[in-house]
Amino acid sequence: MTGVRFHQSDTVDFLIVGSGAAGGVMAKELSTAGFSVLVLEQGPRLEAHEFEHDEFKYFAQSALNNRADLQPQIFKAGPDAEPQRGGGGGPGALYHRLVGGGSVMFTGNYWRFKPIDFMERSVLGSISGTGLDDWPITYEEMEPYYDRAEWDLGVSGEPGPFDPPRSRGYPTPPLPVKSSGVLLERGARALGLHPQVAPMCIISEPYKGRAACQHCGYCSGFGCEHRAKSSTLFTTIPEAEATGRCEVRPESYVRKIEIDGGGRVTGVVYFDAQRVERFQPARAVIVCANGSETPRLLLLSKSNLFPDGLANSSGMVGKYLQFNGNASTTGVFERPLNDWKSVMVTRMIWDFYDSDPKRGFYGGGGIDGRYWGTPLGFLAFGLPPDAPLWGSEFKRLLNQNYSRTMNADVHATSLPVETNRIELDPVLEDDWGLPALRVTYKDHPDDIAIMQFLVDKAIEIMDAAGAVRTWAPESMEQQVGYHLLGTCRMGSDPRTSVVDKYHRTHDVPNLFLCDGSSLVTSGRGQPTETIQALAYRAADSLAQFARRGEI
Amino acid sequence: MAATGALVAAWMGTDPAAFAAALRDARDAARGGPVQFQALTPEQAEDLDAVAAQIIPTDDLPGAREARAVVFIDRALATFQSEEKPAMLEGLADLNRRARGRFSGVSETRQRELLQEIEDGEFFAQVRLGVVIGTFAHPSWGGNVDGAGWRILGFEPRYFWRPPFGAYDAEEMGR
Secondary structure, three states: OOOOOOOOOOOEEEEEEOOOHHHHHHHHHHHHOOOOEEEEOOOOOOOHHHOOOOHHHHHHOOOOEOOOOOOOEEEEOOOOOOOEEEOOOOOEEOOEOOOOOHHHHOOOEOOOOOHHHHOHHHHHOOOOOOOOOOOOOOHHHHHHHHHHHHHHHHOEOOOOOOOOOOOOOOOEOOOOOOHHHHHHHHHHHHOOOOEEEOOEOEOOOOEOOEOOOOOOOOOOOOOOOOOOEOOHHHOHHHHHHHOOOEEEEOOOEEEEEEEOOOOOEEEEEEEOOOOOEEEEEEEEEEEOOOOOHHHHHHHHOOOOOOOOOOOOOOOOOOOOOEOOEEEEEEEEOOOOOOOOOOOOOOEEEOOOOOOOHHHOOOOOEEEEEEOOOOHHHHHHHOOOOOOOOOOHHHHHHHHHHHHHEEEEEEEEOOOOOOOOEEEEEEEEEOOOOOEEEEEEOOOOHHHHHHHHHHHHHHHHHHHHOOOOEEEOOOOOOOOEEOOOEOOOOEOOOOOOOOEOOOOEEOOOOOEEEOOHHHOOOOOOOOOHHHHHHHHHHHHHHHHHHHHOOOO | OHHHHHHOHHHOOOOHHHHHHHHHHHHHHHOOOOOOOOOOOHHHHHHHHHHHHHHOOOOOOOOHHHHOHHHHHHHHHHOOOHHHHHHHHHHHHHHHHHOOOOHHHOOHHHHHHHHHHHOOOHHHHHHHHHHHHHHHOOHHHOOOHHHHHHHHHOOOOOOOOOOOOOHHHHHHHOO
């Protein structure tokens, strides 16, 4: 909480909307490059000691995510489906609102994309009814920035058999393997597969003045009181503030990006903590508000010049939303795993990463060993589907299974489908009186097929590891999206994309977008490292443009 | 994380001030001593406690009764879940009618029969959710007294561990 405080009349070099995985990185990179940077974050700022192990507070009260009452949403399970109320962990877009954003609260899975992810259309051909496309950048261009993200933030891991080319190893060694990891390895090897260490954005040894993981067991959906999860809150944001050129202003909810008659951005209008509207001028604006709020802010920023929303001459803003496929299988074993301790994931399988035409459908993904094993999480999802809901047998199963259960989760591609999208709801408003998010999402049939394929493999793996009992989830449909991808896609053609390969909007020269919305395709289910590598890369480009007077 | 949201969907969208009030009350209650119920009469609390004790019975391990899940339910009904209170009390009154008196007054066998009659209904789902959260949520919410619910699971709230964590990774370390 150090550093500069900008005055309301100060025109900052860069105004960043959102302080999460991407915005937090941008703040550091641009302020250390010598520019003045103001970050506006809609949520509060918490310090490490303020994070609690309180499931009810975080999951039921929505203490640190978008809430169903203040920020309600409309969800449609397809373009022709009936609208329903959503948000707050129900159907719709789930994101965290605090300084550091999702990088504070995520599980910590830190997968690079592989070369194929950037050129899949060239390799596989187009898929009718979808917007599957190549990226305008390659893995080779991204590799230095993946490397920078890993070493600047602090990641644990060990190179594995299916890794993409990497210029060096990991800054900290693998976290200690858990029983779920050991069992995943045993089952996978028995089936001739090649398990590998799961890279995690959680440090296993002290790194850059932060303590190593203490294995408390509260990662996914919780902030790390030891600062071992390498969120931007504990890494790049304090480094940005230490330059004396960056201010992070919490509880500042941006409602509009303003432009002048020439179509250039002049600043933003936001509600402060007291809900007073303020204008902050800026030479350039970078929106890093996540794949739901970034397109929403553009759609909210209509003007005579941009009647369909700012930077939306293509009509692509909000379209091609991708959640990633995610499904959780469960296994019970004879002896205690105690997998409720330590980080969520220690081992994973990338054997099914590539799309294989022989399967008859598009898609690929990974499988990891983990446990949704905080106490209420287990009560919600841990017991077998035929378990009684009350009485002595219910209690016996709680006691017997809690420490003997693990999950094998599958993470998969989502095809970009134009009708899966973010819009403004024409009726519903949020608590500030702004049009609410409307989310429309229906998995492509191939998305369901690849999840089912991986679920079958996950069950086989746990069976081969000696599980007493295994079961699969009832439904593969994705309705709660917390990977919010593709809604302002990157591309070379201004008619079919929103930003160029440097994250500059095609329509507005001093407006940039960088977060999950920039992704052209969804990867295999863990987008955070790619979002952050893109932010490092974009910041490099922006600093060069600014120095050359090209913004 | 999204999945956990589904468990508690019924509790979403409530006023944070009411949550804060509930938390304060719950912390007071957790300090021990006789419980002052706020939403429930002592009789209603006793009947709900009997339901809770059937949902998670007491044996050689504590049950919902020792966890004082009913305190969580009471605090929720008094504050952030107050709009659910009429349905809860109506459901309880119906249960007592079925018991021809007080639910807590009939035999345990009869209690189980009565709950089997209503186990597919909304009232039972509502009570069960409250009992589960009251038994297993963080003790700051008024239930799960002294971690009674966590003892059922074998969960230990130490939040600081060193490997090996479980039997299979211990085995691997020994190799």
